[in-house]
Amino acid sequence: MYKRMQFGQKRERFEGDPNQTSLPFEAAPAEVVEQQEEIKQKIEYTRSRPNHKGRAKLPQHLPVVEIEIHPEGDLSEMVCIGKEITEELECEPARFYINRYIRYKYASKKQDEIKIGELPERVIEKGIPGAGLLAMILTNKYVDHLPLYRQKQIFARENIQIASSTIEGWTKEALIKLQPLYEQLVFDTKTKGYLQADETPIKVLDSDKKGAAHQGYYWVYHAPLDGTVLFDYSPTRGSSAPMSILGTFKGYLQTDGYAVYEKYGKKKEITHLACWAHARREFEKALDNDRPRAERALLMIQELYKVERRVKEEQLSADRIKELRLEGSLPVINEMGKWIFEEIKNTLPKSQIGKAMAYAYARWDALSAYLYDGNLQIDNNLVENAIRPVALGRKNYLFAGSHDAAQRAAMIYSFFANCKKHEVNPFQWLKYALENIMSINHKNLKDLYPQTFKNNIQKSNM
Template sequence: MQNNSDTFLIQLQNHIQVLEQSNRVYEDKIQVSEEKICVLEEKNKYLEFQLKELRRLIYGAKRERFVSNAAVNQLTLPFEVEQTTESVSATETISYTREKAKKRNHPGRIDFPSHLPVVEIHIQPEQSTEGLVCIGQEITTELEYDPGKLFLNKYIRNKYALPNGDGILIGELPSRPIEKGIPGPGLLSNIFVEKFVDHLPFYRQIERFRREGINLTASTIDSWTTQIADLIEPLYDNLKRQVLGQGYLQVDETPIRVLDKTKKGTTHQGYYWVYNAPLQNAVFYDYQQGRGREGPAKLLENFKGYLQTDGYSVYDWFARQPGITHVGCMAHARRYFEKALSYDAQKAGQVMLKIQKIYAVEREARE
């Protein structure tokens, strides 16, 4: 009888060991499954995020505007005694104060600058006014435009023969931007302003000149541009020295397609590097063929102060240079929290509110 009991006990222990082994196997499988589920959940969240971003880019507003709950709550003040909230359905009443619309001035009433010439046009009734007494006037002001007109300057210089055959006396021509060239300074200034300020391409300016009966070629205007660029290069160098001499700079780079001289009709990628001194409201551009640090490193070799950039890795090198304090861009940092609002509005909203307060201080300081 004892042997039977021992045998049963051994079998039971073996069975328990088998069950324990099976249990450990299942626990391992469960753990692996849970890890897979976590990975899939993270992947699903990432895909949802990508989908929302794509939908926002296609259908949504591009402006990253944030209105905090704190700002919304400022519309009503909590004078009432706080009541205990019960989990029952109730009709929510929203109250607000409507501000009386301010009376706007008539959109046509603007103050004209005093330097504008005034052409008075007097209009009399068609009927006879003989024997009538004028009791007043009605004045209607109309803003008009007379398109810029081309004209020719002819410099006529009399030549005088000096006595005893000592030569000829003649007045000197005034200094001109392009010696022996056709364009005057006013014409060149207008071409440059329309191109680089108003962003009117040269080919459109050529078409407009053609309507005036002046046939200019693209190569002619390109030649003028090159010569004037050389002429004003000292001004550019002076501007560059002023900007780089400040203690706070903002630097950024932007791509631009550049015509390739070696292959007609093709372009290559170039970069405009922007150097902005915000406190002085001064900025200059530097062109580089690449996006590496070689260009800015040369320009900033003597710079000391605060250098503000985005998170591009090239700028990390400047953070290690003596005398340079590298600061980030709040707009770029804010963007990540703005995107996170749909996933964790409470945490992301707290950061957004702090950034909003920083912007308010910055706006006040700027004003």
């Protein structure tokens, strides 16, 4: 810029003080030599550094490319006495290629019958993307939180020019194909006997207010006994939103203190469980307000979590977990309940310690209900963990384009959350699901669940 100002055309030129020293655009020769010597020393030092003793082992399942290196010079008078092997982990960018289906036609000699090879089921009829490409796009967006416009840039670097609207259309069509599997997941979730529930906001462009985004919500349900997760979108946070799932639900329902859940928790068919993690957070907020009493409450809650830590470490059965909780947790809960009952009488309701006590006091039965069965959890953390990918996604693509798009996103979030729960590679599962969902018998639809896919892969490898 400065060169153009001084030496460019007259309309771009800026004449400074002729007596002023010119800027050093180029280093002096002596400085260049000194810099090169310094770089050479750094390179030699880096080469001579020993490998770190604790370097990670290379995965055994990866293909190996062998590169043979022989000494330079004449080797005709020498004999090979051995070899040294050095391995490194390497990669190359995603490889794009074209599947060209060539279907041959055959005709009978009498010309009264013609046969042609059958084209495999395709995810998008007459579309150009294969199942693997669609799986990569969806995995990049909803697992790795890579917006579609950035993926378009990746295509462009490989000299593959695809319009943004085309990629968006592919994404929509692929998600629509998964709709039957999602409906099966919704049906199965309603039949669970123990659900954890939570909700998280999502911005949606489809708004009645001009220039403003609508505040929608993902309602998330987690079944701890079999580790399944369901995301459901609703434009509202009102009591009607969870009706589609909780309207006919029977069993244990574990939630935070949101009033909508309290309404469902009062139904005869439901045993409402509260969350000790939320109760603990209220007392943590009160440390600056009333440290002695807040610390006492936190120490008692800590005793409850010591029991849970032992349960996890020893991997106890449900019956043994219930016994251990009745021995170690029930006395603590009884002591804490009596203490709160006495202390809340002498506490300002609007103080933070007063709010913490009131939160626990109002939900005491629900906080104690996890003692009923060893299969129940002490808190709602498992469903909160399932929500985290949505929070990461919000930072990258900020909003959904419409209410329908938000529901389609809820669908793929559900399946990818189940992949994470059951340690399934999300790309491999989605590619398999897209390849088979068009032809699978509706009675066998559950075979496309991530956890079932994992079990089938394990059986085939045995």
